[in-house]
Amino acid sequence: MFPLKDAEMGAFTFFASALPHDVCGSNGLPLTPNSIKILGRFQILKTITHPRLCQYVDISRGKHERLVVVAEHCERSLEDLLRERKPVSYSKVLCIAFEVLQGLQYMNKHGIVHRALSPHNVLLDRKGHVKLAKFGLYHMTAYGDDVDFPIGYPSYLAPEVIAQGIFKTTDHVPSEKPLPSGPKSDVWSLGIILFELCMGRKLFQSLDISEHLKFLLTLDCVDDPVTVLAEEHGCLDIIKELPETVIDLLKKCLTFHPSKRPTPDELMKDKVFSEVSPSYTPFTKPASLFSSSLRCADLTLPEDISQLYKDIDSDYLAERSIEEVYYLWCLAGGDLEKELVNKEIIRSKPPICTLPNFVFEDGESFGQGRDRSSLLDDTTVTLSLCQLRNRLKDVGGEAFYPLLEDDSNELSAAATLPLIIRERDTEYQLNRIILFDRLLKAYPYKKNQIWKEARVDIPPLMRGLTWAALLGVEGAIHAKYDAIDKDTPIPTDRQIEVDIPRCHQYDELLSSPEGHAKFRRVLKAWVVSHPDLVYWQGLDSLCAPFLYLNFNNEALAYACMSAFIPKYLYNFFLKDNSHVIQEYLTVFSQMIAFHDPELSNHLNEIGFIPDLYAIPWFLTMFTHVFPLHKIFHLWDTLLLGNSSFPFCIGVAILQQLRDRLLANGFNECILLFSDLPEIDIERCVRESINLFCWTPKSATYRQHAQPPKPASDSSGLRSSAPYFSTECAEPPKTDLSRESIPLNDLKSEVSPRISAEDLIDLCELTVTGHFKTPTKKTKSSKPKLLVVDIRNSEDFIRGHISSSINIPFSVAFTAEGELAQGPYTTMLQSFKGKVIVIVGNVAKHTAEFAAHLVKMKYPRVCILDGGINKIKPTGLLTVPSPQI
Template sequence: MFPLKDAEMGAFTFFASALPHDVCGSNGLPLTPNSIKILGRFQILKTITHPRLCQYVDISRGKHERLVVVAEHCEQSLEDLLRERKPVSYPKVLCIAFEVLQGLQYMNKHGIVHRALSPHNILLDRKGHVKLAKFGLYHMTAYGDDVDFPIGYPSYLAPEVIAQGIFKTSDHVPSEKPLPSGPKSDVWSLGIILFELCVGRKLFQSLDISERLKFLLTLDCVDDTIIVLAEEHGCLDIIKELPENVTHLLKKCLTFHPSKRPTPDELMQDKVFSEVSPLYTPFTKPASLFSSSLRCADLTLPEDISQLCEDINSDYLAERSIEEVYYLWCLAGGDLEKELVNKEIIRSKPPICTLPNFLFEDGESFGQGRDRSSLLDDTTVTLSLCQLRNRLKDVGGEAFYPLLEDDQSNLPHSNSNNELSAAATLPLIIRERDTEYQLNRIILFDRLLKAYPYKKNQIWKEARVDIPPLMRGLTWAALLGVEGAIHAKYDAIDKDTPIPTDRQIEVDIPRCHQYDELLSSPEGHAKFRRVLKAWVVSHPDLVYWQGLDSLCAPFLYLNFNNEALAYACMSAFIPKYLYNFFLKDNSHVIQEYLTVFSQMIAFHDPELSNHLNEIGFIPDLYAIPWFLTMFTHVFPLHKIFHLWDTLLLGNSSFPFCIGVAILQQLRDRLLANGFNECILLFSDLPEIDIERCVRESINLFCWTPKSATYRQHAQPPKSASDSSGVRSSTPYFSTECPDPPKTDLSRESIPLNDLKSEVSPRISAEDLIDLCELTVTGHFKTPTKKTKSSKPKLLVVDIRNSEDFIHVASFPLKGHVVEAMNISGIPLNSDS
């Protein structure tokens, strides 16, 4: 998104049409509320960025199908020019027309039609340039089908739109939908607006709505629409004095038959703009992260480096993107509904005044007054940034431009750096709500991600502290090592041809995290379907298992408008943490995984392990959904985000530690219950403190020898460096390499049956040497103790008989570990 600059943020609200509660769709499920549908369609509008369009920022869903839309806003509009009741100069009219056409042309390229073009929706920034507002209302409401008000204004509707009439359809009443309006309808609206600017007055003010519509339809019978309009409004003299090129433009726009009317793109090529078009530089959308184009391709530096600082605004907040400013505004206490209430856009009505006069037993009511709140209130309320600016008044300018090469601190420098350092030690949930702290973290991660993959290791380093929610999607992609032309790869995958798994995917999606408004929308379902299908098609050696949809959900939620990145993240995540889990016959992989998990429970909590084994409550009964979906099937998304922020910093063994940490939170209840009670407990998993789970899983990971979690079916170790030449980062919980090279001292695989027969995990000789703090010296390369004063990390128990133990203890070269304990002479029984 573009920086906020001199613009402001505005909010407007409307109601989606309500659906009957007792009707189901064709799939037998309850109908999706229209507000959810609108919310899903709205998301694509956030990606449409152009200097002539007001940037959409967010949409919020409230009670009773209310929706609040936040977008870029400017106080001045063409409506203000018309209030002066003076004709606008002809050169300015041409410039306004060209800038409006620039916005319309860009919208049309993305399949968007305005349909609500009017003087008060054509805003003017402080430099006098055009910005089109509310251009997405027609798209997000399914061409007006999901609301109870028409899209557009009677005076500016094209004749073909009026002739079509208002037509509403619904999911539960099958009917043929009319064709939606095309780009040419906006050209007619523009023609009426330009006519008004030329004559300095608004048209049709003396006519009521029905008469306006009838008059516009009768223009089919006239030869010259411009003359008829001028005569009707007493401005024929002004029209006759217009330059020929302006008259030519008006006639082009106000061509009655849409088949003969030009599109915005065609009109921009007309000779009428031959003198205007050279004044404007064609817009080029900036390259984004993971884009196939070179981000620095158009970078030019001035000869005098001091010129770079000339355009820097002292208002540093205005240099941040409008998305970031809105996010910080919310953290600083911004409340959309409160802003609308203060401006009396939202008005409360006493409940007793809403009661009907007559009510049938089946629920049908009569005698209620028409609720005009369901109609569109076109007022846009400006969101004040005073509270946010006041909150950030102590933040210095250097905080907005942190030095990435300075490794003195994880936090950027500012006047309140001590407070930031203190904030970094607070609980995560508090840090995520701290406005100043989040500002610094967002700016730092934004700069680091722009330097990816060069700053890959520093991204890992900063992610150890925390990941700002606003930057989580791109940060996860960086942690997973996503690179290359991901969009070209995703687009090349056939996602349309029917495949056998289509039916199962269709069944699973409506059950996957449907409490979330975004993922439950029809747009979310369609994106789910495409991403899952792309993964299945591009991995022919693997199959779709139930649970893959849950695994996809976090990536899709964070990258809702970037399916290619969601697919790339998912494709990088599965081989790292779920290698071969989605084979057609994955029983051997899952059985090995569950056996190692069972050994991990025994390693960290022997008492709990013995109890669960005694009652027969084995991991096969509860842990398969945990690991097959990496806990996305058992936790809501807001918990998964915090859990995966840590998971992605560990290696493929870290999920074992998360599983053990969950069991330890339930430890007392598990030890106190038998098999049946444990089954009931896990059928509806109790509330888990996810922050505690993360802390304990990190500790468990650090306490676990790396070879204890060795799996034969884990992902094979990668080469020392990846394709980009950047050294792969190591898990931050350990100083060990995530994929250590295999040596003679490494742990060897054993048959699955033998592995199941062992209660506790094995460790490798390599780990033994490391934990005993032994070092290799001398000609015979015999491990010896590094220091005698260090505290042992491991107690070695030698099970040989006492005679052999005494003999080897006297001759260390024959296989004796210093400080090992021999227990062969001690009788062992159940009481010892």
């Protein structure tokens, strides 16, 4: 987007056509409101940026099908020139014509026709350059089909448009719709505007629509429509004084037959603009973040570096994009509806006046006339930035140009506030948006710093690109996406069509027909490009967050989804995924026992196993469970962790429901999960991180997880990062790593296994006092580790892990299953709540010992994979000195 510069933001409103309530579409579902259709089509307009076009910013949907559109705005327009009632100079007319054609040409390249071209929609910025306003109204309303007013102004509509008349179709009454207006209709409108500028006054002011149409039809029989127009409006003397170049331009614009009339692109190349066009440089859109083009290819520095210096009175806010300024305006208390009410564009009515009609006692009936509110009020209200500027008055200029290499920069006090407050803090969001904008422009060079800042929080405005960076998306994603065949029918099409109308349809954007079409293309692209995988229900829910954040960039939504699935859902979408799912759920059960043995015992006793509730959680990474606004906050943290982090999220959800689960039986638990209670997502994220920090990495080992990548290819993260950190790459497999075991053996064990290398690292971390976690505060509370060796005393004396205690399995428990009293009992109880690793030389005994401790509600119990034999080759076993 362009910087705001000297432009302003404006808002205008209109109503979409209301639909009947008792009619369904051809698919049997209720009709999609026209306002939602318009909202979906509007989104693409935000991507059409050009110096000669007013930038669209946002659209909001209100009550009774009201829509409010926000766009770049300028106070002056060609209407002001016509009010002066003086002919405009020929050179200026040519400049205006050429700049209007630039905007029209760029629109046409994107399939957009203005149709509403008129003097008050041709704005002039402070330098006098043209900016076309409301150029997207015809497109967003489906060529006028979704509103009750015509698109365009009769005085400026082309003859073929007026002859066609107003024609509307509906979903429930199929009919043959005429072709929409083409680019040539705008050329006629431009011709009328230029004619008025040359005359110094408006035309057709006294004619009604029927007289106008009759007059236009007579132009079909004349060779010189410009002269006929001049005679009709008494300005033939002015026409005679115009240069031949201007007359020629008017004649080409006002050619009656569309087949003979030039398009904007053709007209721009006409010799009439030979004096204007040499200084014209075609606009090229800057390279996008994810492309094969060099983003800095056209970057140049001025010869005088001092020109880069901004004086103390510089308007730094105006240097930011209009999208950012509008976002901050909303945070600072901006209210679109209030602005329109203050300008009396929105007027409230007493309820009695909204009734169809009313009857007095004497039987006299009064009905309402046509409701004028359904027509278009073309007024644009300028949005004042005073409140926003006042809010940011204490923000220094250095905040707009942060030094990325300066690690000494401290976050503001707002960084310690809850996330929901930070996201509504104007000054805080300004700082975060500017920082992330600069970091993302330096992606992938600044990948590590993006990751570091994302650990604090991600500004909502920058979330889509930030997620893509965290997922390691790179390269020419658009070329790859465009090369995928998304049109040829495949067997999965039917299931996709059924699933989309049920996926997050509370959201206006995703429920729009445009949203459904994008859903269909992205999902089909994924299915086609992954022939070894299949479409499972839930894939649409996984797609939803990426599509919402990248609605105008399907290629990026597809690329993010394609990077996300292998990382967190590797092989989940195999045709036969039962072994993958079962292993995942088994590991999850072990995580519940590891972190909350009391809850685990209860759920197992009543038979409420994860298979009954957790499959939709993990198959959709919680997108089937939570609304999008909660998923955004959840995934902000999920994307920072590895593939085991979802286990911690699942345990955190259960712990929020802990009291209700412990108090209920199987049937009540089933009902509880059929309509999941409200979950505090910020608390869930906070507790998930804590659980993740307490979980040894190998405890969540899965045979069917994605194979580890080399450290240099693991999203740019350091391979030497601590195990209890979300910043960890997959380490290479060694002799001390965990070994795969059959699924049945895994299911028979209540507690998770950890690898020998994990045990060694944990012992070292405990001894040295550097038990690292993702947060600085946890250093003061150093967790401890207890190794319980369950071999007999003789084996223990021959060699054992330093600081371990010996509780022989044969005498550890009484017949009642209680822990037998002994010198080790006090030691074991003192470590309750810390990590307890069971070591032995018989796998069955270690599993049983761990299960006994879980029954006794000992948390964080795990088993050493491979037993003591895995440690023997390391030379780390100690032998006690003989007593003298």
